[in-house]
Amino acid sequence: KAGVTQTPRYLIKTRGQQVTLSCSPISGHRSVSWYQQTPGQGLQFLFEYFSETQRNKGNFPGRFSGRQFSNSRSEMNVSTLELGDSALYLCASSLDVTGQPQHFGDGTRLSIL
Amino acid sequence: DAKTTQPPSMDCAEGRAANLPCNHSTISGNEYVYWYRQIHSQGPQYIIHGLKNNETNEMASLIITEDRKSSTLILPHATLRDTAVYYCIVRVFLVQGGKLIFGQGTELSVKP
Numbered sequence: 001k002a003g004v005t006q007t008p009r010y011l012i013k014t015r016g017q018q019v020t021l022s023c024s025p026i027s028g029h030r031s032v033s034w035y036q037q038t039p040g041q042g043l044q045f046l047f048e049y050f051s052e053t054q055r056n057k058g059n060f061p062g063r064f065s066g067r068q069f070s071n072s073r074s075e076m077n078v079s080t081l082e083l084g085d086s087a088l089y090l091c092a093s094s095l096d097v098t099g100q101p102q103h104f105g106d107g108t109r110l111s112i113l
Numbered sequence: 114d115a116k117t118t119q120p121p122s123m124d125c126a127e128g129r130a131a132n133l134p135c136n137h138s139t140i141s142g143n144e145y146v147y148w149y150r151q152i153h154s155q156g157p158q159y160i161i162h163g164l165k166n167n168e169t170n171e172m173a174s175l176i177i178t179e180d181r182k183s184s185t186l187i188l189p190h191a192t193l194r195d196t197a198v199y200y201c202i203v204r205v206f207l208v209q210g211g212k213l214i215f216g217q218g219t220e221l222s223v224k225p
Contacts, residue, residue, distance in 0.1 A: 033213075035213075042216070043157070043200075045213065058212070090156050090157070092157075099204065101147070102213065104157045104158070106154070106156045107156050
């Protein structure tokens with residue numbers, strides 16, 4: 001069974017631009033979560049979607065948003081990019097929201113110039 | 114904030130058992146202990162989880178103390194490919210949903 005797929009793997013943007021990252025969960029998984037990983041802050045939770053609804057949200061500004069489609073695929077968007085948004089963005093999927101283990105993709109490496 | 118405490122780094126000889134400790138003294142009765150690891154340039158990989166009983170799967174064993182305030186992840190025969198950062202996480206089913214709160218983890222180096 002294919003794992004979690006994130007595209008693109010690498011992305012370079014400049015300050016002020018916006019970016020959209022994509023995540024395809026494992027087949028049959030209906031919950032998708034997003035995390036940001038930086039050397040200084042480590043892995044931090046961004047948000048979780050289930051059945052096209054945001055269920056949990058981390059402590060990030062409103063520039064960070066996401067959505068989930070009816071096929072469980074998810075996208076996250078970051079607007080007005082700042083240098084501090086440079087990070088590895090990770091997507092994880094699980095069967096549902098009852099605590100089944102999450103399985104992660106290998107992330108999108110976003111660099112802001 | 115993370116609810117777990119782990120040593121920042123550990124070494125282990127190849128072929129020997131790696132025992133990674135985790136302290137979670139404030140764990141609540143309905144919180145599970147999860148272990149993930151992250152190999153450089155990859156996403157975290159799920160290893161194992163448990164509530165109060167010891168658990169074993171094809172990757173590792175999880176030993177949880179009777180008072181549930183600490184646990185140990187055991188890799189029975191460590192290989193060089195087990196070199197990674199290991200994260201111990203406590204998580205509540207249902208209420209927290211998919212939210213995992215990662216600490217700094219333990220960097221395990223397996224040496225020949």
